[in-house]
Amino acid sequence: MPHWLIVSGSARALAHSCAAAGWTCDVIDPFADTDTRALARRTVRADFRDGAFGDDLPALIAGLAGDCDGIVAGSGFERRPDLLSALDLARHASVPRIGNTAATVQRCKAPDTLAAGLQQAGVRFAAMRSEGRAPDGWLMKQTGACGGAHVRPAWAGEAIPPGWHAQEYVAGVPASVLFLADGRRGRIVGVSRQFPGAIAGPYAWSEAVSDLPLDDAQLAALERDVDAIVQAFGLHGLNGADLVLQGGRHVLLEINPRPTATLALYENRVEGGLFAAHVAACAGRLNDVVLSPSGTLRGLRVVYAPHDLVIGDGVRWPGGCTDLPAAGSLVAKATPVCTAHAAGHDEESVRMQLQQRHEEVLHRIAPSAGAVATDHKNDLVFPRRSA
Numbered sequence: 001m002p003h004w005l006i007v008s009g010s011a012r013a014l015a016h017s018c019a020a021a022g023w024t025c026d027v028i029d030p031f032a033d034t035d036t037r038a039l040a041r042r043t044v045r046a047d048f049r050d051g052a053f054g055d056d057l058p059a060l061i062a063g064l065a066g067d068c069d070g071i072v073a074g075s076g077f078e079r080r081p082d083l084l085s086a087l088d089l090a091r092h093a094s095v096p097r098i099g100n101t102a103a104t105v106q107r108c109k110a111p112d113t114l115a116a117g118l119q120q121a122g123v124r125f126a127a128m129r130s131e132g133r134a135p136d137g138w139l140m141k142q143t144g145a146c147g148g149a150h151v152r153p154a155w156a157g158e159a160i161p162p163g164w165h166a167q168e169y170v171a172g173v174p175a176s177v178l179f180l181a182d183g184r185r186g187r188i189v190g191v192s193r194q195f196p197g198a199i200a201g202p203y204a205w206s207e208a209v210s211d212l213p214l215d216d217a218q219l220a221a222l223e224r225d226v227d228a229i230v231q232a233f234g235l236h237g238l239n240g241a242d243l244v245l246q247g248g249r250h251v252l253l254e255i256n257p258r259p260t261a262t263l264a265l266y267e268n269r270v271e272g273g274l275f276a277a278h279v280a281a282c283a284g285r286l287n288d289v290v291l292s293p294s295g296t297l298r299g300l301r302v303v304y305a306p307h308d309l310v311i312g313d314g315v316r317w318p319g320g321c322t323d324l325p326a327a328g329s330l331v332a333k334a335t336p337v338c339t340a341h342a343a344g345h346d347e348e349s350v351r352m353q354l355q356q357r358h359e360e361v362l363h364r365i366a367p368s369a370g371a372v373a374t375d376h377k378n379d380l381v382f383p384r385r386s387a
Helices: 012-020 034-039 057-067 081-093 102-109 111-121 216-233 263-269 274-282 347-365
Strands: 003-007 024-029 042-045 070-073 139-142 164-167 173-182 186-195 207-209 236-246 249-256 297-304 336-344
Touching (some): 003 012, 003 057, 012 024, 012 034, 012 274, 024 034, 024 057, 042 057, 057 081, 070 274, 081 102, 102 249, 173 263, 173 274, 186 216, 186 263, 207 347, 216 236, 216 249, 236 274, 263 274, 263 297, 297 347
Parallel strands (some): 003 024, 003 070, 024 042
Antiparallel strands (some): 173 186, 173 236
């Protein structure tokens, strides 16, 4: 039975998919949530700040990688693609890393190389720049960051600071596409509608519902662009891309060269599960992946903390919630507490269930959640999720 080491800014969904495939795993992530620990043989908590792992990661990997069959990387590397080389150090023990190379991640997340690759591939995208001044009406984004809480409107004419870039604002329907790739071609797993905005900020990643309806022409255009970006950037395994739909066209905003949070919406669409499909695609066996249609829509919503709080001992989490922090966990205001899930036959009913579960979570943690000192002693408070 294969045994994997999963390293991600939020590992629960990958660990669940790994277990569903009949495999076992160890996990390195920042949270060691109760449901993640239940899925993994061993769980180690890593330092994680500003959406990236810290310099303690290589030692943590060395302590766990010796008896695994491979390493799977999720979020947490876009701002530090150099840290992916730490995972590759395990290759001296014949342990492969599954996923995109550090060079590929860097190309996808650096605005200049991303724009050049998309232009060469013929993919329509929102203009971006990493130097000079931001035009009026554009957005300012922290380069390599994920989750959307960092995004804000640019001040007209403001200088673009190091580590940031400006991107043209595109009006339309926010969406994302999850796809598998083998370095030469891609296969769309699902297109999700995104509903950004929360206490964490107007562009914070907050809610997604699966199976956004597309007509045949829209789907064909998206399939063409997925193939184009796979070839242009040499993508492997599960990846995502953020889009805005404008009428019958789409505009690409960014590529996420890793499994994204929407994998939880489509786990049952792939025979054997998405973790196994990720491994197969990375090994060049994309044709072995069997996609199964479904008439059920699925949604997820991040429940953000309304204020700094401590998770009490007596919290009874509602059904349909995951990423559950252990008792005693500190959760900072405007960072995720947990993730709510729902399923139904139409978008309205799914979103209504998500809202109900959101309210129930906040109601249930309120009696046992106390305020946290604002200095967050020992730096135990981290942003809790990334898309």
